Amino acid sequence: MAEHDDDDALRVAVLGASGRMGSEAVTAVQQAAGMQLVAAVGSGDSLQQLIETGATHMVDLTVPDATEENVRFAVEHGIHAVVGTTGWDSERLTALEQKLAAHSEVGVLIAPNFALGAVLASAFAAKAAQYFESAEVIELHHPKKVDAPSGTAVRTAELMAASRRAAGVGPSPDATQKQLDGARGATVEDIHVHSVRLRGLVAHQEVLLGSTGEQLSIRHDSFDRASFMPGVLLGLRTVAARPGLTHGLDGYLDLGL
Incomplete structure (x- = not known):
């Protein structure tokens, strides 16, 4: 062997x-x-x-x-x-x-994720999250994945939330009063996390950060295991x-x- x-x-x-x-x-x-x-x-x-x-x-x-x-x-x-x-x-x-x-x-x-780019993206997102009023995570995976949200998305949201708390940044603004169940995704320590399961995908994640007049997106894509x-x-x-x-x-x- x-x-x-x-x-x-x-x-x-x-x-x-x-x-x-x-x-x-x-x-x-x-x-x-x-x-x-x-x-x-x-x-x-x-x-x-x-x-x-x-x-x-x-x-x-x-x-x-x-x-x-x-x-x-x-x-x-x-x-x-x-x-x-x-x-x-x-x-x-x-x-x-x-x-x-x-x-x-x-x-x-x-390790929630072994892709070095994904690990770096999560770390960068955690650092950046303290500087933006709004922060959300979208993770996209193949339909055979058994858990949602992904472990990487949960870990990313936890790191972002800790960074925001340390900087005194409150939850993202959200005036939603009526919604279908799940429309705003899961909530991981005040960070909304949305899961997509789609044939043809492997492992992908995008962090969306926004403040008045600007948006920062941090995305990582794994196309092959x-x-x-x-x-x-x-x-x-x-x-x-x-x-x-x-x-x-x-x-x-x-x-x-």
Whole structure:
């Protein structure tokens, strides 16, 4: 299975290997210098494969119902985890931090998005949001996506809201009194988030910022899932040096913002 057999290579297991993202990750790890794919784990496979193959790193690209158990298993067995699966709400993150406190040598990255451009766009949006009266998010994905809004959109809205609160900026003005349910989208910490599911799309997000007389749009488009792989590989190469929990790939980037 392995493309690289040197003793210093990271021994990587990919969970969710048969899925759209997982299959891309399998190929990326196989082709990456300094990495060895030791296990490609599908939905019916045992996590014991990680132990039997001597995995030191795990990529979790499974489903929300499975990801928490997968990461808990990795932490308990000293395996660093890079996680792209959604479903990590504040309660789950808190429980993971408590688990990591007893395994202080283990690093876990929970990344809503691995596309470096998407991570940068979210960071830029958070910085810019404090300077505009109105702020909304539109995310657009393929129709097989199981969650809405996307994890990236939720994370972006949270970062924008925190930036606006710190600057003393209130909620966006909105005089709506009558509406069909959902017409104004979901509300994530005072930021309206709108989800589009359309055949032909992969992963796209646009942040709209407005004040009197001007508008700023910050948009990122992923046209192929290969765009996520540089971030996955960056996570794998960094996670062991960052013990504990890191939420968002921006935690591994020197953004200088």
